[in-house]
Amino acid sequence: MKRFLKLIAAISCGAILMLASAAQAARDLTFFQVSDTHYGKSPVGDKTVPMLVDKMNALPGTPYPAIIGGKVGAPRGVIHTGDITNDGKKEQWLMFVRDYGLTGKDGRLAWPVYETIGNHDGSAGLPVRNGIRERNKSRIGLTAVSDSGLLYSWDWDGIHFVSCGISVGTTASKYDPEHSFEFLEKDLKQSIGTSGRPVIVLHHFGFDKHADGWWSDEWRANYFALIKDINVIGILHGHSHDTSIYEWNQIDVYHPPHFKQDGPKDTAPVTHGFFVFHITDDELSVAERKLDDTWGMTAKKKFKPAPAK
Secondary structure, rough: OOOHHHHHHHHHHHHHHHHHHHHOOOOEEEEEEEOOEEEOOOHHHHOOOOOOHHHHHHHOOOOOOOOOOOEOOOOOOOEEEOOOOOOOOOHHHHHHHHHHOOOOOOOOOOOOOEEEEOOHHHOOOOHHHHHHHHHOOOOOEEEEEEEOOEEEEEEEEOOEEEOOOOOOOOOOOOOOOOOOOHHHHHHHHHHHHOOOOOOOOOOOOOOOHOOOOOOOHHHHHHHHHOOOOOOEEEEEEOOOOOEEEEEEEOOEEEEEOOOOOOOOOOOOOEOOOEEEEEEOOOOOEEEEEEOOOOEEEEEEEEEOOOOOO
């Protein structure tokens, strides 16, 4: 009888461990990335750009392109990688707040938003930077906020996200990153350490031709030295005018559609879009969703999951 009870206990324990392991491995994370909305750039733009929120709200349940397969899930949130406004003016910032809200319950967007600054969003003391600092006091789920109040990090389903502002650097009189390098270094040490957890970093300036002259080679070199041994599965940025998915030092980089208006700003149509990310336990896929309800470029890649504990 005792042997039978021990057998039942062992089977039960094994079943519990298997269920716990399966639950831990079942990552099913969806999020959207939008960028360079340039509120205030043109009258047509200010009528068109808010439609991005409507398109994002309506997208869950839509079939992905065949190369990815399945249907779009409900996102955990939306990441905005800068140039929220065109001139950093208060009225332009308030247009963004009206559409995107903060928590998913206080604007037109149905999910929380996590935004950073771009070069068009103005410097310290102006509405956009001040607005983000204030929002970070009540932003959902943050794991750290920088001393300046502008930069922050959070976790989604075991993925660590770090918002580094306009670029990863120290300080400057123009396009000031407000010591984002120091914040990233400290945050990775405290949140990741040697765990091997997957990380996604976001900032406005990228690494392609559109980034030349906007931030220094020294800053980029220091940035790479900091993250080269970290399990960075993606860098998200804005600024560049062309939608692109590429590599920087063998790290995957993602830049979603940019505000485009080819012609007079009072009459020419505006095009835009966003990226849809889906991350499972060891695979990241991304698909470009255009404002005209069509799919654009796609990518799918395996990544190294965190080591089992």
